[in-house]
Amino acid sequence: MSSLANGYVVREVDDRPALDAIRHAIVRLACGHLKCDIPPDDGDFLNRIHERVAVSEINALRLHVFNGLNAHAWCRPSYLALARSAIDRLVGNELAMQNKVNLSIQMPNDETSTLAVHADVWSAETPYEVVQWTPLVDVHDTKAMYILRPEVNRTVRHRMSTLKDGGRDFDLFEAYRDEFHWVPVKYGQTLIFSPILLHGNVRNDTTESRWSLNCRPHRAVHAV
Numbered sequence: 001m002s003s004l005a006n007g008y009v010v011r012e013v014d015d016r017p018a019l020d021a022i023r024h025a026i027v028r029l030a031c032g033h034l035k036c037d038i039p040p041d042d043g044d045f046l047n048r049i050h051e052r053v054a055v056s057e058i059n060a061l062r063l064h065v066f067n068g069l070n071a072h073a074w075c076r077p078s079y080l081a082l083a084r085s086a087i088d089r090l091v092g093n094e095l096a097m098q099n100k101v102n103l104s105i106q107m108p109n110d111e112t113s114t115l116a117v118h119a120d121v122w123s124a125e126t127p128y129e130v131v132q133w134t135p136l137v138d139v140h141d142t143k144a145m146y147i148l149r150p151e152v153n154r155t156v157r158h159r160m161s162t163l164k165d166g167g168r169d170f171d172l173f174e175a176y177r178d179e180f181h182w183v184p185v186k187y188g189q190t191l192i193f194s195p196i197l198l199h200g201n202v203r204n205d206t207t208e209s210r211w212s213l214n215c216r217p218h219r220a221v222h223a224v
């Protein structure tokens, strides 16, 4: 895995039928919420969701689909199965993971759904884990997520610690804008990256909506 130098890997999913089934369940849930017919092409429906849903209504749709998806007992094991072989190698095979698989939707020009630059370890996640991020449509450019390379990532903490105001007014994204790497991922692939790395997204300036799932499998800790 030479891509480990980048702090992430993009892999074909181990179980494509499982990914297709997850995506189809999501489309069915969305159609239930929107009271529309099941479309012939799941990917096309998701890519063009902004033609049916206003920015002000997208979070209600997202919550409906998130709750419905996570109500299925197969949801977490199916999601983990998408990247099981890579996660076994990176984290180990005694795994724990969060209770829910998260769902994000970023429609074109929606400023409200952007996720400012952050590292998941900052919100007290364990570093003995990886982030498993899987798009439900092809993503590229601002429809994708950005990651800061490990060698640059290492300089951020030092730089922030030297700021007079403790970094409160420091615009991390602007300061490192040229260093962020936009990671293209096709439907059928999954992105696995370190929670130590800074990442996020900006306003989606493409013509298609982004849908993605994420979860953070980590090494199980045994009580002794």
Ligand SMILES: [Fe+2]
Binding pocket: 118, 119, 120, 199
């Ligand atoms: Fe994150």
